[in-house]
Amino acid sequence: MINTMLGALSLIDSTGLAILATTVTTLVLAIVANLWLRARYASLEKDLRRAGDPEATFSHPVLSHIVSDAGEAAQRPRELNTQALIEERFQSDLRPMLFAERFVRAATGLVIILGLLGTFYGLTLSIGRIVNLVSAETGVGTDAALGVSQGLTRALSGMAVAFSNSLVGILSAVILTVLGVLSNVSDRRTAVMIQIETYLDRVLSSAASGAPKPALAGFGDSVVRLDGAVARFESALQAFATTTRDFHEFNVHLKDNVQRLSLTFADLSDSLKAQFGATIPGRKL
Secondary structure, eight states, X not given: OHHHHHHHHHTOOHHHHHHHHHHHHHHHHHHHHHHHHHXXXXXXXXXXXXXXXXXXXXXXXXXXXXXXXXXXXXXSSSOOOHHHHHHHHHHHHOHHHHHHHHHHHHHHHHHHHHHHHHHHHHHHHHHHHHHHHHHSOOOSTHHHHHHHHHHHHHHHHHHHXXXXXXXXXXXXXXXXXXXXXXXXXXXXXXHHHHHHHHHHHHHHHHHHHHSOOHHHHHHHHHHHHHHHHHHHHHHHHHHHHHHHHHHHHHHHHHHHHHHHHHHHHHXXXXXXXXXXXXXXXXXXX
């Protein structure tokens, strides 16, 4: 079988060999990138497990940056979104790893496309040579048989290009699919991000239990001041109610006094009328 494959490869031209080499190179790069990414994510997990306190030092700068950013964000009054913080730091600090991850995901489709490209190239080449063979003018006898034989050989070399590229492309796609099932780098990255998020929640919660946040302390002071203002307002309301009650009593007493004055003036008027009537006889008042 190996000799047959080697014999078929000997019939492939330089363009077909270039397509085959590109397919094999893509397969090898995808496998190497997959293993490299798994090793990097495993190193991140190991470095994360070694740390146990907020002041821990990490060998990977991305972990130090994430912890630093989370500490700064925790001091702000708004709610902390650790997942968005981790994703943003991964996008900025781990661009080569994310690019390699995208390449691994796209490698399966890429080798299939390369295989199809080699297939169509080989078929086109073979059909063109067959057409040239049929349309060519050949002599008789031995020269005709030799020309047909050489033409068929060249035509079959195109078929060798087509089927060799198809075989290599499909085989590479199968290998990469099985590798993706056994070693999915996207799932590995997601697991690392979840572990980092859990670590941040644990560290930030322990830091928050050790010392109150300035925002909470300021909120407590505001509540105390509000209680004092409410107490003063209640005192003012009570004083106003007392003043109003006293003013009502004053109005009642004033009304009584006015009525007494009215009666006094009436009595005085009657007395004056009686006195003037007695003083001037015959005058009727």
